[in-house]
Amino acid sequence: EAGVTQSPTHLIKTRGQQATLRCSPISGHTSVYWYQQALGLGLQFLLWYDEGEERNRGNFPPRFSGRQFPNYSSELNVNALELEDSALYLCASSLWSTGTKLYEQYFGPGTRLTVT
Amino acid sequence: GQQVMQIPQYQHVQEGEDFTTYCNSSTTLSNIQWYKQRPGGHPVFLIQLVKSGEVKKQKRLTFQFGEAKKNSSLHITATQTTDVGTYFCAGGQGGSEKLVFGKGTKLTVNP
Numbered sequence: 001e002a003g004v005t006q007s008p009t010h011l012i013k014t015r016g017q018q019a020t021l022r023c024s025p026i027s028g029h030t031s032v033y034w035y036q037q038a039l040g041l042g043l044q045f046l047l048w049y050d051e052g053e054e055r056n057r058g059n060f061p062p063r064f065s066g067r068q069f070p071n072y073s074s075e076l077n078v079n080a081l082e083l084e085d086s087a088l089y090l091c092a093s094s095l096w097s098t099g100t101k102l103y104e105q106y107f108g109p110g111t112r113l114t115v116t
Numbered sequence: 117g118q119q120v121m122q123i124p125q126y127q128h129v130q131e132g133e134d135f136t137t138y139c140n141s142s143t144t145l146s147n148i149q150w151y152k153q154r155p156g157g158h159p160v161f162l163i164q165l166v167k168s169g170e171v172k173k174q175k176r177l178t179f180q181f182g183e184a185k186k187n188s189s190l191h192i193t194a195t196q197t198t199d200v201g202t203y204f205c206a207g208g209q210g211g212s213e214k215l216v217f218g219k220g221t222k223l224t225v226n227p
Contacts, residue, residue: 042219056214104161
């Protein structure tokens with residue numbers, strides 16, 4: 001079974017540009033989560049999509065946005081890039097299990113975004 | 117909003133010593149999950165605890181969920197170099213799949 005995939009692996013942008021990051025969840029998973037992992041700050045929750053809809057967003061400005069497509073893949077867009085947006089962006093997918101109430105998140109390898 | 121605090125931030129041990137990381141939530145949790153992130157890797161799910169006072173073991177790892185479901189701990193007995201990495205706890209609230217992650221405890225093991 002293929003895991004969560006993300007592209008690109010690395011992305012270098014200049015301040016003010018826009019970045020688009022992509023994520024494909026594990027087959028059958030309907031929920032996709034985006035996290036920002038900046039040095040020393042742990043995992044900061046960005047966005048949660050489920051069944052094509054945004055269910056929740058973290059404490060990030062509106063220039064962080066995204067969407068989920070009918071095939072459950074997802075895209076994260078970051079507009080007007082700032083230097084402090086440099087980080088590892090992780091995508092995770094999960095499938096809610098009503099029986100076990102288990103919804104472990106499976107993480108992708110991440111996209112390393114560098115803003116210069 | 118919900119906050120999850122994790123301590124210590126860093127822990128350095130000699131191989132064979134024990135290690136414990138603690139997680140505290142500002143609100144009652146429906147469940148708590150633990151993840152491990154190896155250097156250069158991505159977080160990998162270890163376990164989920166749901167019941168008050170629950171204790172689960174995975175070989176040398178022991179996970180506990182507090183009676184009030186607001187705190188948790190991960191204990192590693194006789195650490196090995198393969199245990200190095202950052203351990204994250206993540207708290208979940210009922211009716212939502214959103215997890216709030218702690219900042220993690222980075223463990224280094226001196227052989």
